[in-house]
Amino acid sequence: MGPVCQHGSMQTGGDPFVPDDVSWHRVSPRLALARRLAMGVPLVVLALAALLGAALSSPVLALAALAPLLVLGWLWWLIGRQVAAIGYAERADDLLVRRGVMFRSLVVVPYGRMQFVDVEAGPLDRALGIARVQLHTASPGSDAAIPGLTPEQAARLRDTLARRGEARLAGL
Numbered sequence: 778m779g780p781v782c783q784h785g786s787m788q789t790g791g792d793p794f795v796p797d798d799v800s801w802h803r804v805s806p807r808l809a810l811a812r813r814l815a816m817g818v819p820l821v822v823l824a825l826a827a828l829l830g831a832a833l834s835s836p837v838l839a840l841a842a843l844a845p846l847l848v849l850g851w852l853w854w855l856i857g858r859q860v861a862a863i864g865y866a867e868r869a870d871d872l873l874v875r876r877g878v879m880f881r882s883l884v885v886v887p888y889g890r891m892q893f894v895d896v897e898a899g900p901l902d903r904a905l906g907i908a909r910v911q912l913h914t915a916s917p918g919s920d921a922a923i924p925g926l927t928p929e930q931a932a933r934l935r936d937t938l939a940r941r942g943e944a945r946l947a948g949l
Contacts, residue, residue: 793883794875794881794883796866796873796883799866799868799873800866801864801865801866801875802864802865802866802867802930803861803863803864804860804863804864804865804907804923804924804925804926805906805907805925805926805927806860807905807906807907807925808860808863808907808924808925809856809857809860809861810905811901811902811905811907811925812856812859812860813852813853813856814901815901816849816852816856817849817852817853820845820846820848820849820852821845821846821849823845824842824843824845824846824849825842827839827841827842827844827845828842858878859876859877859878860925862875862876862877862878862881863875863876863923863924863925864876865923865934867934867937870887870888870889870945871885871886871887871888872885872886872888872912872921872938873885873886874886874921874922874923884921886912886914886921887945888938888941888942888944888945889942889945890914890915890916891912891913891914891938891939891941891942891945892913892914892915892942893913893939894910894911894912894913894934894935894938894939894942895910895911895913895935896908896909896910896911896931896932896935897909897911898928898931906927906928907924907925907926907927907928908926908927908928908931909922909923909924909925909926909931910922910923910926910931910934910935910938912938
């Protein structure tokens with residue numbers, strides 16, 4: 778997806794999570810599907826086990842199947858909001874990574890502090906066509922990750938960040 782400017786819906790200037798004149802890139806909505814599947818499958822299995830238990834012993838256990846399904850509905854909604862809040866922006870001297878709805882986070886990684894950049898994708902990620910870019914810096918506390926990128930975005934970002942990091946280390 779292309780950059781999305783956040784000036785229309787949120788305040789700028791006084792909000793530390795919305796720097797002025799930054800165009801944010803959003804991650805793929807397939808990340809939400811990956812997270813929903815990872816959380817949803819165990820909850821559906823639990824609900825089916827409760828229904829099986831109800832069929833074999835007591836119909837009251839059928840009510841127990843509602844709990845995992847209610848949790849699944851809430852997580853479905855929550856994951857969608859969380860994924861929509863993830864974004865990154867490339868600026869001249871640093872990379873910004875944001876996430877979070879209730880507990881927001883904005884990580885600023887100067888290109889000169891980057892040591893190396895990884896691209897990772899598990900089996901579910903590969904099946905859904907997404908990858909994760911992991912940035913490593915001299916300080917473990919300032920590492921940043923951008924999940925939910927298409928493989929093309931991840932490769933482009935990896936190469937761009939590595940090139941900018943090398944240029945800053947070389948003093949160019």
